[in-house]
Amino acid sequence: MLTIYSDSHRLQHGRSELIDGTLKPCFETPSRADMVLAAVRQRDLGDVVHPRRHGLEPILRVHDEGYVRFLETAWQRWSEMGRDYDALPKMWQIRRLREAVPEHVEGQLCYYSMDCGTPITAGTWQAATASVDVALTGADRLIGGERAAFALTRPPGHHAARDYCGGYCFFNNAAIAAQALRDHGMHRVAVLDVDYHHGNGTQDIFYHRSDVLFLSIHGDPRTEYPFFLGFADEKGDGEGLGYNFNFPLAAGSCVSTWFFALDCALEQIARFGAEALVVSLGVDTFEGDPISRFQLGTPDFVTLGARLAALKLPTLFCLEGGYAVGPIGDNVVNVLAGFEARS
Ligand SMILES: NCCCCCC(=O)NO
Numbered sequence: 001m002l003t004i005y006s007d008s009h010r011l012q013h014g015r016s017e018l019i020d021g022t023l024k025p026c027f028e029t030p031s032r033a034d035m036v037l038a039a040v041r042q043r044d045l046g047d048v049v050h051p052r053r054h055g056l057e058p059i060l061r062v063h064d065e066g067y068v069r070f071l072e073t074a075w076q077r078w079s080e081m082g083r084d085y086d087a088l089p090k091m092w093q094i095r096r097l098r099e100a101v102p103e104h105v106e107g108q109l110c111y112y113s114m115d116c117g118t119p120i121t122a123g124t125w126q127a128a129t130a131s132v133d134v135a136l137t138g139a140d141r142l143i144g145g146e147r148a149a150f151a152l153t154r155p156p157g158h159h160a161a162r163d164y165c166g167g168y169c170f171f172n173n174a175a176i177a178a179q180a181l182r183d184h185g186m187h188r189v190a191v192l193d194v195d196y197h198h199g200n201g202t203q204d205i206f207y208h209r210s211d212v213l214f215l216s217i218h219g220d221p222r223t224e225y226p227f228f229l230g231f232a233d234e235k236g237d238g239e240g241l242g243y244n245f246n247f248p249l250a251a252g253s254c255v256s257t258w259f260f261a262l263d264c265a266l267e268q269i270a271r272f273g274a275e276a277l278v279v280s281l282g283v284d285t286f287e288g289d290p291i292s293r294f295q296l297g298t299p300d301f302v303t304l305g306a307r308l309a310a311l312k313l314p315t316l317f318c319l320e321g322g323y324a325v326g327p328i329g330d331n332v333v334n335v336l337a338g339f340e341a342r343s
C-alpha cells in the first residue's frame with residue numbers, strides 16, 4: 001500500500017496542553033509520525049511519496065473562510081503581542097455570550113477553539129496545510145484508480161469542525177479528502193471513524209448531507225472527550241437525516257463489543273452503496289493508550305484491516321490519534337497489512 005508523508009508535520013510541536021486540570025507536555029508529538037513511518041518502512045508496506053500541493057481551495061470547500069484566515073494569521077498576530085509561547089485560549093464563547101467574532105487575536109483564539117489542548121505555534125499553519133496535502137494526495141490516488149492509500153496525516157483532523165480547532169486538530173484531513181472524492185465524481189462516500197474519540201468535527205461538516213455517510217465508534221461521550229457530541233441519537237438532520245451513525249461504547253468495553261459495533265457500521269456502509277471509503281484511523285483504541293480506555297491488542301488491528309477490506313471499496317486511511325508511541329507503528333501498520341492481505 002502506498003504511503004503519503006510530509007516531513008512538515010515536525011513543524012507542529014506544541015509544548016503543553018491543559019489536561020486533567022494541569023498543563024502537561026503535549027501527547028500529540030512528532031515522534032508519533034516518526035514511529036509510524038519507521039514501521040511502514042520496516043514492514044515494507046509499500047512506496048512512500050511526498051504530497052502534491054493543493055492550495056487553499058479544497059480546504060475552503062469544507063472550512064469557514066474566517067476560520068481559515070484566523071489560522072493563517074494567528075501566530076504572527078500572537079507573537080506581535082510579544083508572546084513566544086504556544087497560543088492557547090483562556091476562555092470560550094459559551095452559552096448566552098455574544099456570538100460575534102472578536103476582532104482581536106486573543107478573542108478569536110477563544111472563538112475558534114474547542115479546547116485548551118490544541119496549541120497554535122509558529123509552525124502550525126505549515127504543518128496543518130501539509131497534512132491536508134497528504135490526505136488530498138491520497139484521495140488523488142483513489143481518483144486515479146488505486147485501491148487504497150495511507151495518508152500519514154499529522155496533525156490529525158477529525159475534531160476540526162467547519163469553524164473551530166480542537167483535540168490536536170486544525171483542518172479536517174479526512175473530511176477534506178472525502179469532499180475531494182465527491183468533487184471528482186464519486187457520488188457516495190463513507191467516512192468511518194475508528195478513533196477512540198468521537199469525530200465531532202467530521203460529523204459537524206457532513207451532518208446535513210446525504211452524499212457523505214459518517215459513522216463513528218468511540219468512547220461514550222457521557223464520560224469521554226469530546227463530551228458534547230457523539231451520542232447514538234445523532235442521526236443527521238434535514239437532507240442528512242439517516243446518514244450519521246454514532247456507536248458510543250462504555251469506557252473499558254471489551255474487544256468483542258468493539259468489533260460488534262464495527263460490523264454494524266460496515267453493514268450500514270454496504271447499505272449506503274458507498275463508492276469510496278475514508279477511514280479516520282486512530283489507534284488510541286489500543287489497550288495501552290495513555291489517554292483512552294478501550295482494550296484492542298496489537299493483533300486486533302490486523303482483524304480491523306481485514307474487516308475493512310471485506311467492503312471491497314477504494315479506501316483512504318487518514319491517521320488520527322494514538323499516543324502509545326512505542327507500539328503505534330505496529331498498531332497502524334497492522335491495520336494496513338491486514339487490509340492488504342484481504343484485498
Ligand atoms: N486533550 C483532550 C483529549 C484530546 C483527544 C485527542 C484525540 O485523540 N482525538 O481523537
Ligand SMILES: [Zn+2]
Nearest residue numbers: 195196197321
Ligand atoms: Zn482519539
